[in-house]
Amino acid sequence: MNQPVTLRPVNQRAAFWGATKYEFWMQARRPALWIGSFVVAALTALIILSTPTLTHDSQRASVMSAFAAIASLVMLFMPIAAGFLMTDRLTRDRKTRVDELLNSAPASSGARLLGKYLGAVVATVTPTLLFYLIGVGYLLALRGRDFAALPLALAPFVAIILPGMLFIAAFSLVCPLVIWGPLYQFLFLGYWFWGNLVYLPPLPTLNGTLLTADGNYAAVGYFGSDSGVIAHATAAQASASIALLLGFGALALLAAWGYQRWRLARQ
Amino acid sequence: MTIDRIRYEVRLLRVWALVFPPLIFIGMTLLAVGIALFTAHVDHHTRAQLMTASLEMLAPLGAAIIVASLTVSDPAMELRLTLPQPYGLTALLRAGLVVGWSGVVALVAGVFIYHWRFWRIPQQLDFRGVAGQFLALQLTWLAPLLCLSALGFCLAALLRNGAISGAILGVAWLIESLGYGYFLAHAWLHPLFLFPTTLAPQITFWTVSRLELIGIALAFTFVGWLLLRDSERLIGAADAASE
Amino acid sequence: MNVTITDLHKVYRGGVRALNDVQLTIPNGMFGLLGPNGAGKTTLMRILAGILRPTSGDVRVGEYDGATGQGQQAIKRILGYLPQDLGMYPDLSAREFLDYFGLLKGLDDRRSRHERVESLLAMVALTDVASRKIKTFSGGMKRRVGIAQALLNDPRLLIVDEPTAGLDPEERIRFRNLLADLGGDRTVLLSTHIVEDIAQTCQRLAIMKSGRVVFAGATDELLRATRGHVWLLTTPHTGARPQGDLAIISTLNTGSGAQYRVVGEPGPQSGAIPAEPSLEDAYMWFMRDGQGDALASSMTMSAR
Numbered sequence: 001m002n003q004p005v006t007l008r009p010v011n012q013r014a015a016f017w018g019a020t021k022y023e024f025w026m027q028a029r030r031p032a033l034w035i036g037s038f039v040v041a042a043l044t045a046l047i048i049l050s051t052p053t054l055t056h057d058s059q060r061a062s063v064m065s066a067f068a069a070i071a072s073l074v075m076l077f078m079p080i081a082a083g084f085l086m087t088d089r090l091t092r093d094r095k096t097r098v099d100e101l102l103n104s105a106p107a108s109s110g111a112r113l114l115g116k117y118l119g120a121v122v123a124t125v126t127p128t129l130l131f132y133l134i135g136v137g138y139l140l141a142l143r144g145r146d147f148a149a150l151p152l153a154l155a156p157f158v159a160i161i162l163p164g165m166l167f168i169a170a171f172s173l174v175c176p177l178v179i180w181g182p183l184y185q186f187l188f189l190g191y192w193f194w195g196n197l198v199y200l201p202p203l204p205t206l207n208g209t210l211l212t213a214d215g216n217y218a219a220v221g222y223f224g225s226d227s228g229v230i231a232h233a234t235a236a237q238a239s240a241s242i243a244l245l246l247g248f249g250a251l252a253l254l255a256a257w258g259y260q261r262w263r264l265a266r267q
Numbered sequence: 268m269t270i271d272r273i274r275y276e277v278r279l280l281r282v283w284a285l286v287f288p289p290l291i292f293i294g295m296t297l298l299a300v301g302i303a304l305f306t307a308h309v310d311h312h313t314r315a316q317l318m319t320a321s322l323e324m325l326a327p328l329g330a331a332i333i334v335a336s337l338t339v340s341d342p343a344m345e346l347r348l349t350l351p352q353p354y355g356l357t358a359l360l361r362a363g364l365v366v367g368w369s370g371v372v373a374l375v376a377g378v379f380i381y382h383w384r385f386w387r388i389p390q391q392l393d394f395r396g397v398a399g400q401f402l403a404l405q406l407t408w409l410a411p412l413l414c415l416s417a418l419g420f421c422l423a424a425l426l427r428n429g430a431i432s433g434a435i436l437g438v439a440w441l442i443e444s445l446g447y448g449y450f451l452a453h454a455w456l457h458p459l460f461l462f463p464t465t466l467a468p469q470i471t472f473w474t475v476s477r478l479e480l481i482g483i484a485l486a487f488t489f490v491g492w493l494l495l496r497d498s499e500r501l502i503g504a505a506d507a508a509s510e
Numbered sequence: 511m512n513v514t515i516t517d518l519h520k521v522y523r524g525g526v527r528a529l530n531d532v533q534l535t536i537p538n539g540m541f542g543l544l545g546p547n548g549a550g551k552t553t554l555m556r557i558l559a560g561i562l563r564p565t566s567g568d569v570r571v572g573e574y575d576g577a578t579g580q581g582q583q584a585i586k587r588i589l590g591y592l593p594q595d596l597g598m599y600p601d602l603s604a605r606e607f608l609d610y611f612g613l614l615k616g617l618d619d620r621r622s623r624h625e626r627v628e629s630l631l632a633m634v635a636l637t638d639v640a641s642r643k644i645k646t647f648s649g650g651m652k653r654r655v656g657i658a659q660a661l662l663n664d665p666r667l668l669i670v671d672e673p674t675a676g677l678d679p680e681e682r683i684r685f686r687n688l689l690a691d692l693g694g695d696r697t698v699l700l701s702t703h704i705v706e707d708i709a710q711t712c713q714r715l716a717i718m719k720s721g722r723v724v725f726a727g728a729t730d731e732l733l734r735a736t737r738g739h740v741w742l743l744t745t746p747h748t749g750a751r752p753q754g755d756l757a758i759i760s761t762l763n764t765g766s767g768a769q770y771r772v773v774g775e776p777g778p779q780s781g782a783i784p785a786e787p788s789l790e791d792a793y794m795w796f797m798r799d800g801q802g803d804a805l806a807s808s809m810t811m812s813a814r
Contacts, residue, residue: 032426032428032430032431035426035431036426036428036430036431036434036435039431039435039438040434040435040438043435043438043439043442044438047442047446050449076441077438077441077442080434080437080438080441081431081434081438083434084430084431084433084434084437085430085431085434087430088430179283180281180283180284180287181336181429181430182283182284182287182332182333182335182336182429182433183283183287185332185336185430185433185434185437186287186328186329186332189328189332189437189440189441190325192441193441193444197441197445198444198445200313202306202308202309203302203306203309203313204302204306269613269618269620271609271613271620272610272613272614275602275606275609275610275613278601278602278606279599279601279602341597342597342598342599342600343596343597343598343599344597345556345561345593345595345597346591346593346596346597346611346659347614348559348560348561349559349560349561349586349589349591350586350611350614350615351583351586351587351615351616352614352616357614498560498561498562499561499562499563502556502561502562
């Protein structure tokens with residue numbers, strides 16, 4: 001008990017991975033994540049199954065194109081659940097009064113923020129992945145039970161779903177620091193509707209631009225799927241779109257980090 | 268219910284909740300003006316659709332999200348539950364204040380929107396006198412406001428989580444906005460069609476659907492109130508919220 | 511006014527048994543409730559306060575039956591409650607917070623409500639800061655606002671859960687004296703880990719463990735049962751803990767060694783000096799494995 005404690009500099013990488021791991025579990029254990037994602041997934045499935053979309057998609061020549069179509073359908077509404085469920089992850093530290101404890105720890109705020117983001121987003125996206133896989137499985141069943149193609153489904157998930165989710169998660173994590181949560185949720189819904197789901201020329205919109213977060217550039221550019229808004233896209237454009245989404249997400253996190261440091265310095 | 272009580276409940280509403288509804292109309296007005304000034308070929312019809320949408324689609328959505336976030340969120344929940352007055356009544360009062368304020372703002376905004384002829388007139392109201400038409404037109408925002416807010420109230424009482432209730436509300440709103448053709452095509456979905464004035468003012472069941480939505484709102488409110496009577500569920504939500 | 515609890519069980523979803531056949535009578539005056547974390551104290555108090563429903567059993571508060579909806583409503587009208595985790599509205603001032611809760615407790619007449627609020631603010635010595643927002647208050651000041659709100663409706667049953675946790679010694683003593691003054695003509699149930707608070711204010715107490723009441727009776731009884739089991743032991747150097755069937759209550763580093771206050775049976779060569787037991791000693795003696803049950807059965811039998 002009386003052994004002297006040897007103080008070593010904090011391993012920030014270990015702190016980052018520790019934060020990632022525990023933030024993952026804290027988010028994954030929330031019943032709200034699973035209940036909410038299930039309800040949104042069920043509503044999405046209801047809409048899709050009431051149209052001939054899936055049957056049409058199952059008849060595509062390329063299985064990757066079919067997977068991409070499924071990924072695009074998943075991206076209709078699942079980002080709403082993901083975005084809403086990320087809004088309280090940072091503000092929660094203040095509400096539960098754990099921020100003082102965290103700020104007194106030697107682990108850097110950057111490592112903690114990044115770990116929180118990564119852990120929470122991986123947990124939040126997990127139900128979406130499961131929903132996507134169920135959709136893929138159903139599609140493959142329609143295509144004559146060609147389940148050997150299942151591992152190929154990972155690529156459309158990574159290219160179409162993940163960048164948009166990472167982008168949304170970053171802003172949903174960060175914006176409630178400065179604006180009221182419900183106001184952010186309203187604005188986010190408006191952004192998703194206007195910037196990703198509708199296209200009403202000549203009204204200006206982000207839909208159809210490289211900043212579209214629904215992954216349609218990747219769906220068309222990499223996998224030859226067809227998006228009603230994006231007629232043609234190259235792989236370079238798809239890559240640019242992904243890079244922009246990830247870049248803006250990273251900028252949001254950087255801004256949050258700066259804001260937190262500024263707040264701490266003011267105290 | 269005393270004026271002092273209402274005064275405190277208004278105090279406890281966040282400033283954002285009071286600023287939010289007028290911000291919606293100001294935002295949409297600026298958007299409409301911006302589009303008119305900087306975008307070619309945007310006709311009056313489109314601008315009218317935008318402004319009608321602010322009344323019928325956006326204001327109700329904003330109010331519903333606020334109601335969902337406030338319904339089971341009270342910092343003094345444990346104390347509240349020991350009081351003689353049931354928490355459900357307090358939650359209803361707060362929801363009523365949010366809906367009432369949104370309604371006042373919509374009414375005032377509607378006067379300007381109607382005056383400047385940016386209000387899409389449903390075919391069923393096309394032949395009435397000005398006073399009668401304006402009065403009946405208030406159902407444009409009143410029905411979806413009551414229905415969406417009541418849904419938010421009910422979802423929050425059921426799920427005890429404002430964020431996920433808001434997400435489900437949002438998805439329902441998106442489905443109504445994007446898939447309105449489906450609602451038109453199936454008669455059994457007519458009572459659930461929230462936004463006909465903006466999206467399909469030519470429908471012949473406009474008035475009936477507004478009244479049906481108000482009936483649905485009452486049903487959601489009743490279910491939400493029943494769910495809020497269970498203090499054990501609420502204290503569980505309060506304990507979970509502090510995690 | 512008596513509070514009578516009979517055959518009370520509470521099982522949460524998932525099968526967690528928080529209360530297991532609780533039998534307890536709480537008479538008028540100050541009554542202490544002791545027990546380790548997870549003993550069921552908060553569950554019991556939330557049931558009394560009408561927040562939770564018992565799985566089975568009977569709760570009577572005076573003439574009101576806590577098992578019925580009507581009874582619960584009646585109890586809430588005579589109840590004052592101060593929870594452990596006191597949530598407040600940070601943007602209201604202390605005066606506004608009390609006024610608001612006065613409204614919620616049915617004090618509709620503005621003038622009398624304001625008078626009541628001012629008298630309570632004076633009682634808890636917050637008059638000078640009554641117009642400041644609660645978010646600027648220290649922990650002790652918030653607790654005082656909490657006790658003031660609990661007294662708004664002049665309750666006949668006052669339940670306070672960990673009222674002095676986190677308070678400085680002066681605040682704690684002030685709080686204790688305040689509670690003791692209140693215990694005269696009402697039932698005050700005080701749940702706390704700070705044994706000294708109960709020792710100073712309560713003549714009767716109950717000890718809970720694992721969802722059961724393992725002792726209920728006078729504090730004197732508990733102290734008498736512990737006499738002869740509390741010792742002072744001195745060791746020549748620190749780190750050499752006393753051996754034997756002992757629980758160490760406190761350690762004092764004397765420079766030349768260490769003095770231990772222990773509960774239990776020290777060895778014959780230990781040089782232990784008997785000490786007069788405090789309530790803390792009695793609690794530790796009581797809660798040692800097996801000891802509590804034996805003592806409980808002997809004391810409750812003698813109480814009958």
